[in-house]
Amino acid sequence: MSLVRFSNQVPSVFDRFFEGDLFDWSNKNFSLTNTTLPSVNIKENADAYEVEVAAPGFDKDDFKLELDHNLLTVSSEKKEENKTKEEGRFTKREFSYQSFSRSFTLPDTADGDKIAANYEKGILLVSIPKKEEAKPKPLRKIEIQ
Numbered sequence: 001m002s003l004v005r006f007s008n009q010v011p012s013v014f015d016r017f018f019e020g021d022l023f024d025w026s027n028k029n030f031s032l033t034n035t036t037l038p039s040v041n042i043k044e045n046a047d048a049y050e051v052e053v054a055a056p057g058f059d060k061d062d063f064k065l066e067l068d069h070n071l072l073t074v075s076s077e078k079k080e081e082n083k084t085k086e087e088g089r090f091t092k093r094e095f096s097y098q099s100f101s102r103s104f105t106l107p108d109t110a111d112g113d114k115i116a117a118n119y120e121k122g123i124l125l126v127s128i129p130k131k132e133e134a135k136p137k138p139l140r141k142i143e144i145q
Contacts, residue, residue: 037100046136049110049128053102056122063124067112074124075101109134 041052053074055063066073077099084092106112106128114129 037102040102042104046130048130049107051104051126051128053124053126054122055119055124058119058122058124060119060124063117063119065115065117065126067106067115070106070108070110070112071103072106072112072115072126072128073101073103074126075099 039054041050041054043050043052051072051074055076058076058078062076062078064073064075064077066075077097079095079097081095082092109130111129111131115126117124117126119125
């Protein structure tokens with residue numbers, strides 16, 4: 001039987017802290033076209049889930065929200081083209097193309113029929129209400145007979 005140091009087999013809490021998404025510099029935050037995906041915050045309260053998508057410079061018409069069963073997809077496609085012509089020739093032509101797609105699996109407690117979205121000041125806010133039976137019930141005192 002050989003003795004093995006415990007610290008070599010099980011990472012410490014300190015090691016696990018640095019394994020999180022904050023320190024993950026891999027390409028998972030980039031799309032296939034090497035453009036960055038917008039940052040997302042997901043919040044939960046007693047009545048709903050809220051998804052905040054940071055997408056400055058977009059218009060509300062640039063977004064597409066789709067719900068397929070319990071998969072919510074937020075996507076966008078934006079094309080811009082600026083041309084400066086001089087005597088029938090292009091002296092300057094700039095164009096850009098931005099797109100992204102993010103998908104989220106909704107929990108069973110989410111009410112997909114009542115999803116609402118609002119875009120303001122560069123933030124797309126998607127509100128996903130919870131089903132009534134999933135909301136916490138207030139404390140109820142029961143009378144003893």
